[in-house]
Amino acid sequence: MHGPATNNSPANVVTANSKTRAGTVGRVEILLFVIGVVLLVVGLAVSIALHELGHLWPAKRFGVRVGQYMIGFGPTLWSRRRGETEYGVKAIPLGGYISMAGMYPPSPAQQAARASGQRTGRAGGGFFATMVQDARAANDETMTGDDDQRVFYRLPVWKRVVIMLGGPIMNLLFAIVLFTVLLSGIGLQMATTTVASLAECVPASSTSACEPGDVTPPSVEAGLEPGDVILSIGGTPVADFAEASEIVQASAGEQLAVVVERDGQQLTLTATPAAITGQQVGADGETASVEVGFLGFRPTVEFVRQPVWAGSQAAVENVGAVAGIIWQLPVKVWDTAATLVTGDERDPNGPLSVVGAGVIAGEVAAADAPILNRVSGLIALLASLNIALFVFNLIPLLPLDGGHVVVALWDGIKRVFARLTGRPEPKPVDAAKLIPVTFVVVIGLIAMGAVLILADLVNPVSIF
Structure with a gap:
């Protein structure tokens, strides 16, 4: 007659070992998932840094005074000043910026007030008028005086265009490098x-x-x-x-x-x-x-392994695909919002937020696949994100780079027309007047971003 099985019985030992192995596998998958997310965040920070370098290098080359070069938003984690420029990293790695002197020309009223030593006071006309004046005030702080020549708005049109396109082009070049490594290096x-x-x-x-x-x-x-x-x-x-x-x-x-x-x-x-x-x-x-x-x-x-030009071809093909999504972005975001209500499956080729990209990166890193396959997946994801940054920043709306390019081109068209018609040279286009439009665009981008983040949390797109 056998008594009840003890904790040392073979059945219990096998069950305990199985649970231990399952628990270990689960912890490893979680760790790999976290590693994938961290790698994506680091890759995104590098992509942003390169984007801002694409603006910084030509700006300094053309003599514009750059006060800050920052990666991220929010509180500053680290910074160091070299020459006239402060370089730093902020807490939220979801963007970056460089602070160039004289992005907007000072208004005549402000110039006259400064010349007489008077304060301009608050702008009348309500909320948007106040926004415009605040933007001008912040812009004026970047200039040392009315005769300052090291300001952005005084540059020739082609130099302003080069500076503003420098950021997106850096993302495109980085994507080409990543696709080349993926296709010609790994295969x-x-x-x-x-x-x-x-x-x-x-x-x-x-x-x-x-x-x-x-x-x-x-x-x-x-x-x-x-x-x-x-x-x-x-x-x-x-x-x-x-x-x-x-x-x-x-x-x-x-x-x-x-x-x-x-x-x-x-x-x-x-x-x-x-x-x-x-x-x-x-x-x-x-x-x-x-x-x-x-x-x-x-x-x-x-x-x-593919020919060395395969990376460039893949980048161009991805530009076309992403442009098709960006062109229909409001509609696709609306469709994504509808899935939050209906519970329907999301379009796997639709837009994602950074949260969604992080989830996919984590899934790729934790996938039951050879390491080389997972590395390839992460490289492809980061390359696609850089293509998205390239295309998105070319949208011709402020505050995006494409909006600044349009302002510079409009300024050039006005100058050419004045020369052809024998008229005096016009004043520089004052982009500060477009601050209300910029505000509306920013609110729209924030709203779409919030919808995508919520969808990526509640109804995420999965590679499985």
């Missing part, structure tokens, strides 16, 4: 012509599984073996699995010569693809059943 994961394994049968269709009594696949009958590298099929050289599959599918019932490399030697095998039912998408988008050839082998998936 693109592709199905190759190296045989990984052979099928066990000939299924009835491309979507069905093997059944007992199914016939032997042609690959086995032909003598194909795992590790063989297929060089050509039916006299046509093949470079990847897609090319090999295309030839096989189009050759049902036809005898084909299959040239393989095995142990450093070339062998010619003979195989006749079996006919099975496959699916084909027509020009109208409809799927139809067709007869396709089936050989019966699974390819080896490897990282295949």
